[in-house]
Amino acid sequence: MQIIEEIKNNELVSNPSEIQKICLDKLKLNPLPNVKSELWRLSNKSKFSSFLDYSHKNKESKVCIPYKNSSQNIIRLIIGENSKINLEEENYSIKELKDSEIVDYIKKNISTFDQNDHWSDLLNHCLSSKKNILGLNISGNKIPSIEILSASSSDSFNAKTLILFFKQDCKVDLLQINLGDENSSLSQSTYLCLEENTSVNHGVVSYGENKSNLLNSLNVIQKAKSSYSLGSLHFKFNYARFEIRINQLEGDAKTIIKGIQITKNKDQIATYTKMEFNGPNGILDQVNKSLADDKSHAVFEGTIIVPKTAQKTDASQLSRNLLLSKNAKIDTKPQLEIIADDVKCKHGATISQLNEEELFYMRSRGLTLEEASKLQLSSYFQEIISCIPVSKDRWNLLDKLLEET
Amino acid sequence: MQSKTKELNPVLEVNNLFASTEDLPILKGVNIAVNPGEIHAIMGRNGCGKSTLSKIIAGHPSYKITKGEIKFTGQDIQSLEPEQRAQSGIFLGFQYPIEIPGVSNLEFLRVATNARRKFLKKEELDTFDFEDLVREKLELVKMDSAFLSRSINQGFSGGEKKRNEILQMALLEPKIAILDETDSGLDIDALRIVASGIKKISNKKTGIILITHYQRLLDEIKPNYVHVMSDGQIIKTGDSDLALELEKYGYEWTDNFLKKQ
Incomplete structure (x- = not known):
């Protein structure tokens, strides 16, 4: 833990600002949570x-x-x-x-x-x-x-x-x-x-x-x-x-x-x-x-x-x-x-x-397991994504997430 | 007991089918064959295996076939995934259609329709063309287009869910449709709408299996054959009059057939 060693040895910041000094003093005694x-x-x-x-x-x-x-x-x-x-x-x-x-x-x-x-x-x-x-x-x-x-x-x-x-x-x-x-x-x-x-x-x-x-x-x-x-x-x-x-x-x-x-x-x-x-x-x-x-x-x-x-x-x-x-x-x-x-x-x-039942329902309509899982995950993400102020033309977050998962 | 109505080239053939879930045997030798254009009704007490049979034909992963075979257009389908069965033309109308929050009904229907069209080597539909098609089919079940923008079955009444099932059937144009208690939970008007939708969709190429407890659906859609199921087997097959007798005498009457076996 390089940073903790530097805090302990007073080597972290060469010319600390007022805030940095205060915080370094606080952490020096007890550097880790x-x-x-x-x-x-x-x-x-x-x-x-x-x-x-x-x-x-x-x-x-x-x-x-x-x-x-x-x-x-x-x-x-x-x-x-x-x-x-x-x-x-x-x-x-x-x-x-x-x-x-x-x-x-x-x-x-x-x-x-x-x-x-x-x-x-x-x-x-x-x-x-x-x-x-x-x-x-x-x-x-x-x-x-x-x-x-x-x-x-x-x-x-x-x-x-x-x-x-x-x-x-x-x-x-x-x-x-x-x-x-x-x-x-x-x-x-x-x-x-x-x-x-x-x-x-x-x-x-x-x-x-x-x-x-x-x-x-x-x-x-x-x-x-x-x-x-x-x-x-x-x-x-x-x-x-x-x-x-x-x-x-x-x-x-x-x-x-x-x-x-x-x-x-x-x-x-x-x-x-x-x-x-x-x-x-x-x-x-x-x-x-x-x-x-x-x-x-x-x-x-x-x-x-x-x-x-x-x-x-x-x-x-x-x-x-x-x-x-x-x-x-x-x-x-x-x-x-x-x-x-x-x-x-x-x-x-x-x-x-x-x-499983949702997946079977979708598969019984011809969606592959992958497509059904993707739809299910997309609905899972949607509730959160819709709260993020992101415009669609810049970020297609949902697609990015589904690609990743 | 055999209940085969095998004559021409059955679209669906179930031969001596045994199946279980979690080592509990449910189907104990079911035989049934459905030809194109035929309507079959399966009746029987709760827990006799009707819904299990429908789910096994559709490929539900929770059930295991221990003996026998299911042939669809002459091919054994045991190794096919549920989606492959659906794409090739097997449709299951659910007794309890699943609610899937957050997944748009319209998008789901479009992906499902295109999966079937791809199998049929038809051109896949873009959003605009699909909307034209779906609006035409909505008429069959008297559904408002507002249903399309909602999540799949979420907040739908019992009748709306069943109409949504028939809408899916209309879009997918299956070769065999198994409708599991499509009439349950419907009031008289809703039952007539659903029955009318089924009649309009049915044709000489499509086989239909109606799983039901009540004569009232069969008053609207007259079956060619009625099968009585008990303890995982079909114990009697007859024409549409058999349903009337069941309505009159109840399932205790059918117990006699078991005793005679």
Whole structure:
């Protein structure tokens, strides 16, 4: 674990920034997460080691956009490659945060971090240089779709940070794409702050190449009357971990989370979600799907926290999983922590295989087993894909997925 | 007991068929032959093996043939996959049509129709041509085109599901159609629509097997032969009057045939 050794020996960063110093100090004493804790116990140790084995000093990433440039009105940003962004249009504005705002915001967050819970963010802030931090203030309600790309380079460890402030009444589609190159590790930490009456439709699409690894952390703060919808897809990683923490700060907000992770070969992909309601009348609709083939391992752990202040919360969390091979493994653990006494909360988990009767029905109409399986999988994916703000001419995600599976 | 009606070149021939599922014997020597243009009805108590027979002919992987043979247009089909049987012209109308959320009915019907057309060496239909064809067939079962944009059978009423089965039969133009309790769960009007659809589709080249409990379907579609099934065997075969006798005397009456065997 090259990176951990460098942290211990004070060799990780030569001229650390203020944030890097704070995080390095925190990690120096205890450089690794507690592997016995609930959040880390299922993490494959050798894969986690390989995640930390790449040097972050090799080279900067270069994004190869995986599709043709679109004629559509899209604002495309690449973390680490863009020059200044300052858009002031009639209906909207997108402006870069000042360096001091970024530093203050991250420092404020770090001060509240539990080291084990936010280990991924701490590591990210140790390694993410100023160039690789993108911070934006976004306001307006006729904003073109925003697409933000983040990538790793082969034989390297790259860390990228994204901070987005959505101002009051803002309404936007945001697509985040994380691309893992061959033999690489990418650490992506994202912070979204939704002010009152904002509506953010957020897609996260992460896919890698041969032996790429990803640590993807997403922290969302929602103020009252905000609406946040997340559609996520993770596939083709040797090791990937997606941590989602959403806090409805004052309640009275709506959150939709629809995610899918697809594992093949000996991959391990895990999703951890923590949804906190800190006020009344909050709504959550969450569905997480895993599809595991070959000898792969998919993990989902989701926690919903409903304290006494969060009366009239209406939350639903479902984990629906498909095992495509007898050697694949799926661990799932949806859980509720409820103190409030006037709430509607439900959760559940299913693990099944492709439905034999559905397959026979389709085959009895002349569809081959392959065609029938493809149709069945396509319906399985559709529920999630439809929540990702992706335009069809750029991304035919469903076709890509079906090719892969 | 033999129940063969073998005369010309049967489109379907089941000879001394024994089959089981999870080592439980269900079919115990079934014989039946259906010629082109013939309509056969199979009646019998619940659990006597009627649905199993239909699924085995369609190639359901959960059942194992332990003895006997199934011939379709003279060829043994035991080694064929369900889709190969369907493409070559075997159609099973399900007793409980399966709901498949998220899969568009229209797309499913198009892929299925093209699979059959490919086998028949006919030109495959693109989306536009297929829509023309399917709208014409919808008329047969009085279905609204809105059904096409929904997921397969999802949220359909019992009657709508059965009409969707007959629509599929109309599109696939099978050589043998086995309709497993197509009349169950239908009100009088829906039964007439379904029966009328079946009559319009049936022709001199297609054999039909109706699996049913009730005379009311046979009032609409008069069968050439009626078979009574009991404990995995066909124990009596007669003409359409046999169904009337069954309606009058019940299945206890047929137990006597078993005793005489």
